Amino acid sequence: MPSLFDPIRLGSLDLPNRILMAPLTRGRSTREHVPTPIMAEYYAQRAGAGLIITEATGISQEGLGWPYAPGIWNEAQVEAWKPIVKAVHDKGGRIALQLWHMGYLVHPDFLGGQPPVSSSARTAPDEAHTYEGKKPYGEARALREDEIPRLLADYENAAKNAVAAGFDGVQIHAANGYLIDEFLRDGANKRTDRYGGSIENRVRLLTKIAQTVAGVVGPERTGIRFSPNGPIQGVDDSDPHAVFGLAAEVMARIGLAYIELREPGPNGTFGKATVAPVAPTIKKAFGGPVILNCDYDGPKAQAAVESGEADAIAFGRPYLANPDLPERIAEGAPLNKDDMKTWYSQGPEGYVDYPTLSQAKAA
Incomplete structure (x- = not known):
C-alpha cells in the first residue's frame, strides 16, 4: 500500500513524501508586490513538505x-524571491x-481605476x-481576442522570471474563479468567438497558457x-x-x-460540491499524478493515497499554524490552531511564530 511518507516523482521532481503545501495567500509582500525577507523564514520553516507550492503570485499588475x-x-x-527560494533549498526543500x-476579481483600485478583464463583461459577487x-x-470587460498574445506574453515573462529566481517548477492557477477558470466554465464564459461556446473553445485559452x-x-x-466541482x-x-x-x-498531451x-x-469548509466528484474523471483522462486538496487530515489523506484515489495530498490551512506538518501527521500529534485574524496581516504574528512539535514539547 502506498503511504503519505513514500517518495513520489512529479515530472522531473523527486519528492521525499506525498504531503504537499498548498498555495496560501498571506499578504506579507510590499504595496509594490515585492516579496519581503520574512517570507524566507516562513517558507524555510515548512521545507519538510514534499513540495511547497507558493502563495498565488501575480503574473502582471493587470492580474x-x-x-x-x-x-x-x-x-x-525576481531578486526578492531569490533568497526565499535559497532558504528553502538550504533546508533541503523544493518549491514551485x-x-x-x-x-x-481584480478591483479597479489596483488598475488606476480601469476595469479588470474577464472572459465576458460581468461583475464578481x-x-x-x-x-x-x-x-x-x-x-469587468471582456478580454478582446487581439489581447490574447499580450496575455500569453505576460505568462511567458512570469515563467522566465520564475526560472531566474531559482524555483524548482511552477503551477498554473486555473482554479477558484480566476481568469482561466472564467474562460473554462460556461457560467462565466458567454463569448461567441473562438474562446467561447463549445467546450473545445473554452479550453483553448488554458491550452495556450x-x-x-x-x-x-x-x-x-x-x-x-x-477547482472543478462547484x-x-x-x-x-x-x-x-x-x-x-x-x-x-489536453494537459496530458502537453506533458x-x-x-x-x-x-x-x-x-466543504470553503465551498460546497454541487456535483459528484470530478477527480476520478480527471485522473482517468490525465493518466499522471493527481493531487487532492480540501479538508483533509492525516488519516483521511492516508486513506486517499492508499486507495489510489490520490497520488498525494496538498494541505492548506493545516500548514498555516504547523510548519512541521509531516512530522505531526507521522506521530498523530495534535495540530496548532491557526488564528484567522493573522491570515493576511503584515507582521510576524501568526506567520513565523507557530511552534514546532519539538518546541512545544520543550516548552
Whole structure:
C-alpha cells in the first residue's frame, strides 16, 4: 500500500513524501508586490513538505488585485524571491511558484481605476479586499481576442522570471474563479468567438497558457490547479465532468507533471460540491499524478493515497499554524490552531511564530 511518507516523482521532481503545501495567500509582500525577507523564514520553516507550492503570485499588475500579495513580473520581485527560494533549498526543500491572474476579481483600485478583464463583461459577487478595506467589485470587460498574445506574453515573462529566481517548477492557477477558470466554465464564459461556446473553445485559452509556460519551464516542471466541482466566486459550469475531462486530456498531451484539485465535499469548509466528484474523471483522462486538496487530515489523506484515489495530498490551512506538518501527521500529534485574524496581516504574528512539535514539547 502506498503511504503519505513514500517518495513520489512529479515530472522531473523527486519528492521525499506525498504531503504537499498548498498555495496560501498571506499578504506579507510590499504595496509594490515585492516579496519581503520574512517570507524566507516562513517558507524555510515548512521545507519538510514534499513540495511547497507558493502563495498565488501575480503574473502582471493587470492580474493582481490582492493587497500585499507578491508578483513575479519585474526585476525587483525576481531578486526578492531569490533568497526565499535559497532558504528553502538550504533546508533541503523544493518549491514551485504559483502563477496567478485574478481576472474579474481584480478591483479597479489596483488598475488606476480601469476595469479588470474577464472572459465576458460581468461583475464578481461579494466584495474585494483593497488597501482601503473591502469594496464592491467593479464590472469587468471582456478580454478582446487581439489581447490574447499580450496575455500569453505576460505568462511567458512570469515563467522566465520564475526560472531566474531559482524555483524548482511552477503551477498554473486555473482554479477558484480566476481568469482561466472564467474562460473554462460556461457560467462565466458567454463569448461567441473562438474562446467561447463549445467546450473545445473554452479550453483553448488554458491550452495556450499551458503550452506557453511549459515551453519556458519545461512541461516536466509545470503543474496546474483546477477547482472543478462547484461554484466559487461566482463561477460555475453546467457540465464540469466534460469540460475538466477534456482539460485534463489536453494537459496530458502537453506533458504536464501533475494536476492539483481543490475539490470540496458536499459540506466543504470553503465551498460546497454541487456535483459528484470530478477527480476520478480527471485522473482517468490525465493518466499522471493527481493531487487532492480540501479538508483533509492525516488519516483521511492516508486513506486517499492508499486507495489510489490520490497520488498525494496538498494541505492548506493545516500548514498555516504547523510548519512541521509531516512530522505531526507521522506521530498523530495534535495540530496548532491557526488564528484567522493573522491570515493576511503584515507582521510576524501568526506567520513565523507557530511552534514546532519539538518546541512545544520543550516548552
